[in-house]
Amino acid sequence: MPSQAPISVALVEDDPGMRARFERVIGAEPSLRLAFSASTGAQLLDWFSKNAVDVLLVDLGLPDCSGLEVIRRCRSLQPACSMMVLTIFGDEVNMLSAFESGAGGYLLKDGTEADLAAHVLSLHAGGSPMSPIIARQLLVRWQTRSAAVPEDEPPVDATTRDALSPRESEVLGLVARGFTYAEAAERMGVLLSTVQTHVRNIYGKLDVHNKAEAVFEARQLGLLR
Amino acid sequence: MHTVRAMGWRMARAWRLIALLWVSVTMLGLVSAAAAAAPAPDEGILTIDTAQALLEPDGAAPREGPVDLARRWDGDFPGLGGRAVYRITLPPRVGPDPMALLFSRVGNQVHVAVNGTTVERWGVLGDPTFDAAKNPRMVALPAGLLRADRGNELVVEVTLQRQRLGGLSVLRYGPHSAIESLYDEQRRWREIAMVIFGSGLVGIGALTAVLWWRLRDPFYGWFSPTAFLGVVRIVDRAWPDVPLPWPLSGVIVASCYAAHIVLICRFTLMALGPVPRVMSRAFSAVIVLEVGLLVLSYSFGRPVLMTIGMAILTPLGLATLAVIVREARAQHNAKAWVLATAIILAMAAGIHDVVVIRIGNASGLQTIYSQHALFLFIPIMAWLIADRYSRSVANYHALNADLARRVAERERELKEAFDSLREQQLKQSVSNERQRIMREIHDGVGSQLVGLLNMVDRTGPGSAELKEQVQLALDEMRMSVDSLQPAHDDLATLLATLRYRLQPRLQAAGIDVVWDVAELPAIRQLPPHVVLHVQRILLEAFTNVMKHAHATCVTVRVRWRDGDAPLVMLRISDNGVGLRADRMEEEAQRHGHGIANMRARAAAIGAVLRVEQAEGGGVCVALEWQAEREPSASPGSVSPNPA
Numbered sequence: 001m002p003s004q005a006p007i008s009v010a011l012v013e014d015d016p017g018m019r020a021r022f023e024r025v026i027g028a029e030p031s032l033r034l035a036f037s038a039s040t041g042a043q044l045l046d047w048f049s050k051n052a053v054d055v056l057l058v059d060l061g062l063p064d065c066s067g068l069e070v071i072r073r074c075r076s077l078q079p080a081c082s083m084m085v086l087t088i089f090g091d092e093v094n095m096l097s098a099f100e101s102g103a104g105g106y107l108l109k110d111g112t113e114a115d116l117a118a119h120v121l122s123l124h125a126g127g128s129p130m131s132p133i134i135a136r137q138l139l140v141r142w143q144t145r146s147a148a149v150p151e152d153e154p155p156v157d158a159t160t161r162d163a164l165s166p167r168e169s170e171v172l173g174l175v176a177r178g179f180t181y182a183e184a185a186e187r188m189g190v191l192l193s194t195v196q197t198h199v200r201n202i203y204g205k206l207d208v209h210n211k212a213e214a215v216f217e218a219r220q221l222g223l224l225r
Numbered sequence: 226m227h228t229v230r231a232m233g234w235r236m237a238r239a240w241r242l243i244a245l246l247w248v249s250v251t252m253l254g255l256v257s258a259a260a261a262a263a264p265a266p267d268e269g270i271l272t273i274d275t276a277q278a279l280l281e282p283d284g285a286a287p288r289e290g291p292v293d294l295a296r297r298w299d300g301d302f303p304g305l306g307g308r309a310v311y312r313i314t315l316p317p318r319v320g321p322d323p324m325a326l327l328f329s330r331v332g333n334q335v336h337v338a339v340n341g342t343t344v345e346r347w348g349v350l351g352d353p354t355f356d357a358a359k360n361p362r363m364v365a366l367p368a369g370l371l372r373a374d375r376g377n378e379l380v381v382e383v384t385l386q387r388q389r390l391g392g393l394s395v396l397r398y399g400p401h402s403a404i405e406s407l408y409d410e411q412r413r414w415r416e417i418a419m420v421i422f423g424s425g426l427v428g429i430g431a432l433t434a435v436l437w438w439r440l441r442d443p444f445y446g447w448f449s450p451t452a453f454l455g456v457v458r459i460v461d462r463a464w465p466d467v468p469l470p471w472p473l474s475g476v477i478v479a480s481c482y483a484a485h486i487v488l489i490c491r492f493t494l495m496a497l498g499p500v501p502r503v504m505s506r507a508f509s510a511v512i513v514l515e516v517g518l519l520v521l522s523y524s525f526g527r528p529v530l531m532t533i534g535m536a537i538l539t540p541l542g543l544a545t546l547a548v549i550v551r552e553a554r555a556q557h558n559a560k561a562w563v564l565a566t567a568i569i570l571a572m573a574a575g576i577h578d579v580v581v582i583r584i585g586n587a588s589g590l591q592t593i594y595s596q597h598a599l600f601l602f603i604p605i606m607a608w609l610i611a612d613r614y615s616r617s618v619a620n621y622h623a624l625n626a627d628l629a630r631r632v633a634e635r636e637r638e639l640k641e642a643f644d645s646l647r648e649q650q651l652k653q654s655v656s657n658e659r660q661r662i663m664r665e666i667h668d669g670v671g672s673q674l675v676g677l678l679n680m681v682d683r684t685g686p687g688s689a690e691l692k693e694q695v696q697l698a699l700d701e702m703r704m705s706v707d708s709l710q711p712a713h714d715d716l717a718t719l720l721a722t723l724r725y726r727l728q729p730r731l732q733a734a735g736i737d738v739v740w741d742v743a744e745l746p747a748i749r750q751l752p753p754h755v756v757l758h759v760q761r762i763l764l765e766a767f768t769n770v771m772k773h774a775h776a777t778c779v780t781v782r783v784r785w786r787d788g789d790a791p792l793v794m795l796r797i798s799d800n801g802v803g804l805r806a807d808r809m810e811e812e813a814q815r816h817g818h819g820i821a822n823m824r825a826r827a828a829a830i831g832a833v834l835r836v837e838q839a840e841g842g843g844v845c846v847a848l849e850w851q852a853e854r855e856p857s858a859s860p861g862s863v864s865p866n867p868a
Contacts, residue, residue, distance in 0.1 A: 115729070131722065131725050132718050132721030132722050132724075132725050133707075133718055133722055135721075136715065136718045136721075175721075176717065176718060176721060177717050177720075177721055177742055177744070178717070178720050178721030178722075178723075178724040178725065178740055178742055179721075179740055180728065180740075183740060
């Protein structure tokens with residue numbers, strides 16, 4: 001990894017202490033490069049529209065606009081960028097809406113400084129964390145969703161097309177029961193990276209807003225009628 | 226103010242109804258007047274009211290000589306039948322046209338001859354099964370039969386039964402066409418009146434019979450026979466050969482008519498409310514009396530008894546009228562005034578008929594008004610039924626509206642009560658939750674921070690010790706936050722979350738975790754305090770492992786025993802130094818406080834906690850408690866994949 005170019009990171013966080021902490025962590029990690037650090041959503045969006053970045057860290061409670069809105073806007077500006085939410089608790093309600101807005105993962109603010117850097121790298125490499133509570137909630141969500149759609153109907157709409165695969169729901173079930181990704185991989189007889197891919201895909205299926213936006217843009221361009 | 230206006234309105238309505246009644250009376254009067262008051266005898270029509278007659282009453286001396294045709298046989302020979310021959314000389318024929326005779330009344334069996342030639346027979350002379358006297362009769366006289374050079378001899382031979390209004394009344398003679406149009410006109414009016422009266426009575430009788438059948442309301446129950454009794458007379462009028470012997474048919478028809486009149490009086494009282502007992506008895510007595518008088522009258526040939534019977538109806542009518550007027554004055558009741566008016570009219574007609582026709586022995590052209598006046602009660606009854614119906618529909622609507630309003634009101638009250646109850650419950654649960662969070666922060670993070678403060682106060686606390694204490698405070702805080710998460714009422718998720726939180730630190734401490742958690746069925750929602758206690762017991766167990774056990778591996782084993790009393794069995798065992806019996810004192814000093822806490826928490830949720838030696842030498846904390854299963858499959862279950 002050190003041989004490669006460092007990963008560029010931008011962050012928006014209104015608490016100066018926390019912001020300084022992240023700046024220090026990123027600065028201390030040679031494989032990471034701090035590209036921009038903003039204290040308001042407007043500041044970040046202004047910068048973001050002109051500069052490309054690999055990873056964006058977003059605090060949800062910004063003073064001028066909602067962090068979810070920032071993620072949404074940035075996602076449409078730079079779809080390739082990995083969005084991560086900065087959170088104290090990783091609580092289920094905020095996280096699910098963050099994933100729906102297009103976030104790919106989250107960072108717990110109270111982790112140790114070493115943990116934080118490791119997490120950013122891991123997230124960028126495709127390893128998204130998932131707490132058992134979120135896994136449980138996602139299972140419940142997909143179960144009720146598929147229950148609402150009769151089985152004999154052809155899967156045409158987005159909800160059925162985005163239904164969980166059996167492997168994905170197996171991953172969710174194991175995570176919800178407290179197994180680590182490695183244990184889950186062992187139980188399922190697959191590689192750890194496969195489990196991580198499943199988790200990433202599950203998060204990707206939550207990114208409903210992004211799809212709606214894509215449809216909207218396609219309409220604007222006259223691709224869809 | 227309100228009552229005055231209502232009264233005024235009621236009075237106005239009463240006057241309107243009375244006016245309406247007058248209009249109908251006038252119309253009925255027109256019908257009957259048109260039927261009787263024929264056009265003035267012109268166009269060569271001759272009215273003949275005298276004749277040479279040979280009257281031979283049964284059981285009395287025959288009488289011969291001129292008779293006044295406007296008088297009844299019954300006036301001269303009350304209660305006697307007999308036979309009679311009337312001779313009238315008709316004027317010579319004038320033109321070539323056929324002529325005709327119109328008898329206003331002739332009966333009971335008739336043989337008509339002109340110039341010795343029979344021109345008409347009605348019934349067989351002497352045979353009482355036929356009664357020609359019920360309606361006017363017309364005879365056509367061919368021109369060839371009539372002589373032009375001198376008078377023509379008309380001979381009307383009749384046989385009469387007593388009290389049957391027989392004999393010959395005033396007759397008319399004229400050109401066939403003129404007489405026929407007169408006859409047709411009279412017949413038309415008569416038939417119209419008969420159809421109206423008959424169908425009106427039958428219709429209202431049937432209607433009230435059905436109403437009585439359905440509602441069992443005596444008001445209708447009485448009116449129905451009243452109407453049908455009125456029909457008997459109408460049928461009798463139109464039926465010359467009733468298959469009943471005279472005078473039995475006479476008794477029946479007259480009795481029915483009398484009963485009809487009495488019941489009409491009763492009806493007017495019933496229309497206003499309960500019939501006074503005296504009146505009710507009077508009505509019954511009068512009916513019995515009437516029938517008795519009629520039977521006697523016809524049996525013994527005493528027409529005067531029948532006249533007395535008719536006269537008795539007058540005081541009865543007056544009594545009824547008095548009751549109605551009293552009622553009308555007391556209640557300002559429109560209905561009462563209408564009924565009073567109708568009764569007055571009917572009585573006037575009745576008295577007229579008794580005095581002029583019956584006592585005056587008028588015959589032929591005089592009109593009988595009673596029947597028309599009595600018919601007034603049919604539209605009144607129809608109006609009463611319509612009134613009752615519309616009133617009950619209005620009541621029904623009002624009742625409906627009232628019910629709907631009350632239901633709505635009740636619903637609103639219920640909703641309010643429900644809302645306030647829910648609000649109270651919400652407040653209660655919010656308050657409970659606050660209490661819980663406050664206690665948790667105080668007992669958890671708070672006590673950790675106090676410990677930390679003490680440590681800082683003490684001289685020279687090691688950085689590792691401080692870090693551990695801060696870590697504990699953080700654990701406590703995360704635990705508190707986790708306990709507020711929505712999905713945290715499920716045991717499997719609770720355990721999983723605990724591991725998720727502790728895994729990095731267990732890993733950092735070099736302790737492997739063997740996670741042996743069986744798939745748990747959906748357990749009935751764990752109440753927050755149970756979650757809290759289970760969480761704390763487990764945290765305490767893990768903390769003990771990390772702090773004291775010097776273990777390299779911790780095994781978490783969760784099993785579920787199904788059955789009548791489902792049991793959750795939870796074991797956390799390590800491979801560390803364990804609890805040594807000989808060092809129990811020291812152990813107790815060191816972390817016995819924690820174990821006592823765990824026991825207290827277990828007791829609080831009705832669980833059994835055992836701290837024992839693990840197989841590998843370490844400590845095993847076993848927690849068992851009974852849990853209720855979820856009654857139905859719910860999203861709470863975590864079972865997408867086999868274990």
